[in-house]
Amino acid sequence: MAYEEARAALLLGQMVFDRRSELGLTQAELAARAGMTQPQLSRLEAGGATPTVPLLARLAAALEAELDIAFRPHDPVVAPA
Template sequence: MTGERYTIEIEPEVRLRLEDLPAHHYVIVEQKVDRLAENPTTLGEPYTRHLSGKLRELRFDLGGSAQGGTVVNHAEWKTRRHRKLLGEEVEENPEYDRLYEEAELAHDLGQLVYDRRTALGLSQTELAERCGMKQPQISRIEGGGTVPTIPLLRRLARALDAELTIELTPHTQAA
């Protein structure tokens, strides 16, 4: 975390759309909101866009169609993770935790691809051509909408003039 954790206010029409989401999409949205709450001034493209003052637009992909809504860094919505951080009682839900971790991994991989692509000065279309894909697929990966397979990660790494390194590290145990 980079400093104070912000709480998030969501516009009423966005809140209505959230209530209609399937559970696995809702978890993706919560993960993106947590990222914004923890990095309100530094979480940038492709996930948020600064509108004015403390107003940011949060963008995310839910299965191929870009979704989003305007949110303000200050007031109402507490994600499940935020409630835990505040010491509030939160029910155990292993499926939610699994989906949240998957959304976090998709976000992290997407950020790595975005950072490397922009460092090389490539457009999404140029990267897609380099690795035999279509631009919307690159957009979905960068937006954290999917976890790429290992063969796809290998193709992306080659197209980005990068090495793919996968590492397993043991969990540290508390003393």
């Protein structure tokens, strides 16, 4: 469980970093847009923070992106024939 959470945090951080880079923003610029501090954003991008849903919404707006949160069922395990 802890591994899955750490992996999700790293993936989220990478997505924020990638989009920030696409927009040509510094961490300080994005942090200001999202109403957070640069050290908070740095921790998030490094996978060391778990943001709240309201913070994710602010980040999406600051990144000029849509926030998409969904529950998707796991792929069924099919036994080999």
